[in-house]
Amino acid sequence: MNPKILVIGASGQIGSELTLALREIHGKNSVLASDIKEGNDELMKSGPFIKIDATHKEEIANCIAFHKVTDVYLMAALLSATAEKHPDLAWSLNMQSLSHILELAREKKIKKIFWPSSIAVFGPTTPKKNTPQRTIMEPNTVYGITKLAGERWCEYFFNKFGVDVRSVRYPGIISYKTPPGGGTTDYAIDIFHKAVKNKPYECFLNDDVMLPMMFMKDAINATIKIMGAKKEDIKIRSSYNLAAISFSPKDIAESIKKSIPEFKIRYKPDFRQEIAESWPNSIDDSEARKDWNWNHQYTLEELTIEMIENLK
Ligand code: AKB
Helix, strand or coil, X not given: CCCCEXXXXXXXXXXXXXXXXXXXXXXXXXXXXXXXXXXXXXXXXXCCEEECCCCCHHHHHHHHHHHCCCEEEECCCCCHHHHHHCHHHHHHHHHHHHHHHHHHHHCCCCCEEECCEEHHHCCCCCCCCXXXXXXXXXXXXXXXXXXXXXXXXXXXXXXXXXXEEECEEECEEECCCCCCCCCCCCHXXXXXXXXXXXXXXXXXXXXXXXXXXXXXXXXXXXXXXXXXXXXXXXXXXXXXXXXXXXXXXXXXXHHHHHHCCCCCEEECCCCHHHHHHHXXXXXXXXXXXXXXXXXXXXXXXXXXXXXXXXXX
């Protein structure tokens, strides 16, 4: 039977492109987009959209029952930088939305869940290089705490109730269609918007802070791949490490200069520097590569060219 999919948080940076990709695969009427606010034109014209507040269980439950939804992609969340400013909101949105979806799956109202975690589950005491799947996890950001708690809930619901929930720890995701939503890795998108307008960029991180990153097409591919994998191949039910490339603000500026030689950057770190410093430099994602054949495609050079071409 074809899945009937509900994407919650479909107007956001990843949700909007994920919805378009799922509609390509399953057909537009099999994929319902939902969010508290409307998305961009491309998303709104591509298929059905429903307004849903991800913290309201009844709204979600009614939508699932009415449309006979089988699979939920829960993309709604407050990201790292915004969460530091609004800790209560971050806790209630990030935790309540997940708890509602896990409960609905336990009650057998849905079959399969995708819920993204993040490299933010790691903290300053985690080994920074090639961070292993299983290691010290002491996040010191509100966002990181919500994601680590969420991972524990996912594994618990799988072990106790057999809930088929799948998850990856996204690194910073770079894309051009929908603006990013308040993360620490947003600099790696903002920088392109300035560069194509021939404007200098003031970076809110220091030049040398190395972070794990990924082009949107790779992130969508990973999401679709883990959801399409056989149930028995998903061996990790908290969340899989996921990696592609790692670079610093200086590296991305150099890469942009190959296409736009006059591009200028200066560095004025703010509170986000401390968040970035607490995260890994690079990630060991061999378990994802082994269990469900994950493979990234885009290098820094390739994504730089695609970002510049599309933003121009
Ligand atoms: C953020 O910067 O908060 C996100 C993330 C790494 O989860 N992009």
